[in-house]
Amino acid sequence: MIKCRLASIGLLVLLLNLTGFTVTAQPQQSWVRINLLGYKPGSPKIAVWCSKENNTITSFSIIDVTSGKPVFTGKAGKAYGGYGPFTQTGRLNFTNFTKPGRYFIKAGEATSPEFTIGADVYKGAADFCLSYMRQQRSGFNPFLKDSCHTHDGYTLYGPMPDSTHIDASGGWHDASDYLQYLTTSANATWHLLAAARDFPNAFGDGHLANGLPGKNNQSDVLDEARWGLNWLLKMHPRKDWLFNQIADDRDHHGMRLPKEDSFYGRGFERPVYFCTATPQGFGKYKNRSTGLASTAGKFASAFALGAELFNDTLLQSRALSAWTLGVEKPGVCQTAPGRSPYFYEEDNWTDDMELAGAALAHLNRANKKYLGAAKTYAKGETITPWLGADTARHYQWYPFINIGHYELAKLSTGTERATLINFYKQGIERVWQKARQNAFYRGIPFIWCSNNLTTSFAIQCYWYRQLSGDTSYSELEQACFDWLLGCNPWGSSMVYGLPAGGDTPADPHSAFTHIGHYPINGGLVDGPVYGSIYKSLIGITLNEPDEYADFQSDLVVYHDDYGDYSTNEPTMDGTASLIYLLAAKEMGKSQQTPVTYDHGAITRGSTAKKQLALVFTGDEYADGAAYIARFLQQEKIKASFFFTGRFYRKAANKQIIGQLRKQGNYLGPHSDQHLVYCDWNQRDSLLVTQKQFAHDLADNYTAMAAYSINKKEALYFLPPYEWYNDTIAAWTKQAGLQLINYTPGTYSNADYTTPDMKNYRSSAAILDSIINYEQRSATGLNGFVLLIHIGSHPARTDKFYYQLPALINYLRQRSYTLTTVRDLLR
Template structure:
């Protein structure tokens, strides 16, 4: 609940002295969606009273004029629900005029609300604030880093306490545990929101979460943050890790920093997926396989590969899938000192989604499509639908996402069967929901708001797939519940809507200790009174402002002490991002991304075209320049060259640079003095100032001007060492320059290595790596920025540029076209 400052309380007290008796004796209320309603959507408020008499009608009052603009009859009396003796639904769907209104029913008046086409605009984007605040590693909200030492391994094939770098990702909730289970699901929802509703999101943040623009929507930046961590948790094809930390985390609230109570300095434990029960104390989980976790990995990676055109993600999707196939069963999170853990008991839904997601990458993946159909039969209806209870995260994700993704790939009876599964599950909930005025059929178990969000999405997907609007009021009722149409009259999303009744004292260290807003966070939601009474360690810290609306059936407290109903969760918020985007936009649109970005730089062009850019960089060495220029001229091919100012000014290079320019190749900047912009191990740590960066780049362009090359003609910039961060990309953007970098996946850039280096690659090995990648990847080298060096240290006598004839011959046989970076990225 939005609480007032002392000054405001005094003012309100003086104003409302004459109304004290009325307020104390209020016995009826009108609950609404505080965020508002679209003109063409279902619009239903709920009247609820502690008296037996039913209301018969209601009026809509225009706030500006104070006059009634619509009258309607109340629906049937639904009788008692929770704390109320009598309830009714007030349906005003027929009223569509945009404006600001209140509803009056009997003696009760609702809060003000809005009807308008753009009433949900920006809401999904708003909830991304909470996701950024939950980041581990570098936290852009705090502008500081945390948990950078993660972590030491447990249960793995390596010795226990082996260090592995898994820093990053999101904190799970108000504690700082991190689970693949929830993080992969959250990542998938963010990716799906970007795919289905790209116009719902802006570009106001860099990839590291700090303010700025990087030509990529903020929802994709957030999804990429999740994917990068998941890659660390699946670092090689036969390794899966499931979680970081355990419930030792719960020893006390604190802002995220370095935790030192796990026994190895600031390192936290990283649990390996073993397909067997785990738990360091007397409590153990009931793990039986890997498929539940492996399937979530695979589906997030596959959708990420599709949107980011990233072959590493594609490969990791396939390796995670293989582990899931090999070891079917559930991989639950590990408990410690307490009996609480994520008790996931289903896994075929995860493998169905994984199979459908991999199949969507390429039409030839018939085996994955067939496997997904088989897995779909393993869980036709999500088991909690229509029941009164379930264990904590027992059926997770809370709906079968795979049915939706698979149905989009199928036709006829196979598609109809999947849609039918959704309908059967919705109908089970509807049989319960239809009996109360709130249309509440979701059980009040832990994270009931997460279940409500997911169920609303299932209703939405069913409507989109089938065209059947039978359950549209039920879908809207679940959405409305989250935003104020509930017994307490409060939104369950911190700060949404602005100025509305929303959580203000959540179970969160950010708000409780740091007094920071946790904008956009979806709290757990109400629980059965019986659950609340049985939980350990709950004490309310303030008088309960919702005391009049608590009941034996269900309770909700806007109080820091209630971790069962008022703790925000990362995965629930990510699901809500998708739902809010769906409500804002309506129908799924088309994802229009054509290039791949990484930390603000373009790293790959459109993968739908069989073309690539061959890129050469140069600073100290230029021994291959004349050979490369002559070869390109003979082949009537063009490439791109990024040179430092030192290279441009070197008199030994002037003739060949002029020749390359005359041949129509692209010539661009590579910094003036080949500076290292940021720390190799802490990428967010800059080693140059904005002024140093700008002056150095200006000098690079000054050297290029001697060849008649100006900034307008060379607006693509490849950074020195091919190493940079979001700040460098933003600084370049301020100068109307676009940062580019090579496409990862091959060893082409290893042509600088010398035989004395541990990472030495022979030219033959480099050529093989390029060819193997092209043959292994579904998208081949489409859109690739393939980087090699124009010269190397004299100690490397095995020069890769002499392999260019073999490389170009292979590419032409495979029907590729060589082009410049400027043409590739148009």
């Protein structure tokens, strides 16, 4: 198989030779690799320059495709040295270029393929990949408009006599073979359900429940998840029965389109393997099963989430029965091998039970036993073992990340939540220590299904960023995503047909393409493997010249050839995970302009823009209110004011509060009675109960209602004394609000101090601290929440609010825009 780009070059050379010209092709020595699908304006944007020569570049340019003119020039950054087939590599960072359009990069003698920058560049990508899931359906296959494997199947290893018939038709084929595993199917079902829950707007309604075109008033991702759930129910038909797999590697006798298979010795029936918690295997090879929990946990988590989204009591019942089996028989339930030694060698199970416990805890909030059990199971796998490792056995640590940590963290507060988030961080850091050493930021081992590991790890980075607000690993997260879509040594997307017209798999290890010549749109292929693994595998033969020969190396290989089942076979579970990741990328907010969090509170807005928010708090004193309101009105500045309930109710403040509101300032809550939430020295030590916190905050809003200010209008809450912890932030979130606090670094919040205090700061010193910070910080006061008190104790005669004219004059000279917290942080 020779791709179009090579064929075109050959035709050009032939034409030139026929006209009398002699062409001596100079082999290309350098390339620029990019995300072929494109970039969002606010995301990290990095291309990789790579060369087979020992040279370097110092700069690069972005060229507008329409005009042909350069629109951005950047520095090339440090040289990373060799990687795989390349002698020299470098990262080309153009994150700060955000203008939507169609471009290509020129770096030295190399130019990149064209790419797009746009807010909707990933729109529809997740929906596109659902087409592969529909194509993988067993039973009725909507792609072929025909049925297959409708006679499944006959039982093995069960409490019933062997060869007992059971209805197990349905579900998805696992990959390009037609085996079906609970291990991968339940994980795929969970990812589809989670995508529907977390990103419902990423999916359309273009298909019926059976997968045929049409509308049924339900998103296609829910239709597909329901298809998976229906099959899982057949594999757990009774509360004490679990089945783990349909068929075995007798399936691998040859490529064929899905049909009724007749080579298992029972007509068209295929074997259905019962979960026994003991080793199984058709031939001389056996798995190492020790329990049921890995399978039971996957059942329970998918059923519990399905019960929540579909409001289905049967799913809830099956979630509980599967959970019970997992508790009773801890350990792993591996897939069964047959004539060959390959099987899913899953060695972990506490992660599955942690996820199941968290899902059941969310579904049964009144019953605390599931939450407690999930917390216990979380200690069994704090960090997914392959993270930072160079290798692992096939599907040894599956799913490839600990999903349970994310779901459990959302239900946790305080130190428990922080601990779970830190588990994610530690795993990411292990990968980062390897990734930071090469230009592709590659820290994922090149084992079988490396693309699946890459997808899952990108999701872990995404979840960590969502839970913590920490953007330290955003470039690593993006690098994994970019790798899947073309920013890799081969310059090829790993997703069939995505993007349209791009360099994507054309000859995957799939009967649909090789025999039926059908596209497998949206299928994620296995991905590159170590050269040593490739050389050791049985039965691999390339059937066409290798168009990527220049980019293969002893380190790693990838072939777009149906003869290579190790790197170019699409997988159903990998595609389901990718659907979640693509939906997150489509619907997610900008990574370039994040807010900063501290203990769950937003403490700073975007550092990409020269804007900040003046924030005034008030409880007992209001001596500066009239001056501040008059000055803001005169300068046409909108600010934000957070008052306690006591401040709002005080009759003397009524007129000034009304004036501030009329001027268009933001007014929010600051607690009702100005409580101290936590110990000043032991921050995790709470001084209030959740009931006290909620009652006090509700009273604050009641006082605000007198000025027609409601929760919907005032979603940001600034804590009393500007002192709080993770638990307070979580309680605030549960109340439907977002905790915020001032940006540290200046003495602006010290304007309450009086001369008798050790920490007293004069107004001149406070102003100097703001100016000095602005001048010495690389990001200045960008995104600052600059807190000032609306009044202070009479003993402080040096009032800082009289410095506002000097402060505003300085900020305007430095081209800052002043805005409200609502506009700064959204």
